[in-house]
Amino acid sequence: MSILKQLMHKCRRKSPWLFHLNTGSCNGCDIELVTCLSPRYDVEQLGIHLEGSPRHADILCITGPVTRNTLEAVKTVYSQVCEPKAVVALGSCPASCNVFAGSPVIEGPLSKHIPVDVYVPGCPPHPDAIINGIARAAEILASRGVPEKAKGEPQK
């Protein structure tokens, strides 16, 4: 690996910016994600930063079981995050639809619609587990780089 590639690998690992998308979550996982930014957990020391725009983000954090209303939003926001990107499914809902499985208004699990890199199970997951999941996603993101097939493809 050349020095430049090593540098880029390190910078991607050290600077994962998040975009948080709620796809019909009960708000439990959202509260736990925001807790990670608080002084007790302080994810800023890992370079993690919650961004307002999906265009700025590297990691898409998705909570909720993907309701019918939010399905299009999930696909749009996923396409708006620029390559290289990773997806973290927070909580049991995006992984298995949890207690909502079988409901006619639920389009989950999330992996049916977009590729998921890291699952953080729990209802809700502990903030330590969320930080661990994001750190793993940052590692995946760093080793992934920009995929060749995505070059030149227009994004929404």
Added chain:
Amino acid sequence: MNASGLIQLFVFPGLLFAIPAGWFYIWGEHKAVARMQQRIGPPMLQPFYDFVKLLGKRTPSRRGIEADLLRLWPALSVLSLAGALALLPVFPSGHGFSGDGILLVALLELPSICFILAGFTSGSIYGEIGAIREAVLSVANNLVFLLAIVTIAVTEKTFRLGDLAGPSWNPGHWLGVFGILLCIPAKLRLNPFSTSSAEQEIYSGPLTEYAGAALGMWELAHGLEWVALTGLVATLVLPVGGPWWIHAILFVAVSFGEVLLLSAVSAATARFTLQRSIQFYWRWAAVLAVLAMSSAIYMRFRS
């Protein structure tokens, strides 16, 4: 342009110094706010990591004039700030020119105009709201900023930056410096005047549609803006003369002191609404600035 001018543009206080210094100041602000909130805060190289990472991101492919303009605005901001840094009289050795203070004010204002235009060019509704807020805030704080600069110029009887540099016994000089300090939070979009890029409220304001290298250029411009604005105050308060290296160290120390002061203000305040921000500048700060300038003009005619 002579050799010392080129050194000022590219080495000190120009790009070679200002880019790392800008990252250092941004880190200083984040770290100071984190420490005030009892957090550990980011590592020192965080702004560098962010910048390199953004350079390696794939950006959405756009075509047409809009794509060119979206790339032009951050580049123009960086260029104008590099020019502003080259004009800063860190070592007032007489290579400035008559009226370079006016050019400095114009170059410091250009990034704000580019920020507004970026918001309108992006076509995003959040970008447009952010651009309108920035435009209104810019009109509000520039009244005070210009009055402060004019106050200093009237007390020193010149617009030449080399002659404005250094402390003075005249109270008008210090009132002017205070006026500039009042405007810096609005120019750097820090709390309580962060309404134009209010994150989570209007996403990221004018930068909502930016990604990858162009966003990295905006981060770079923001760092240079920190160096230029804190450096302007530092040159106005630091005594002239002495060995150049002591002067350079003092310049960085005073600038970093300002960064810590602005961080404390930013950590201690919540975001003002746009109306509150305008009220602050037009109702309180402008009265102060007008009084300062009229007293400066009065003193000049008396002497």
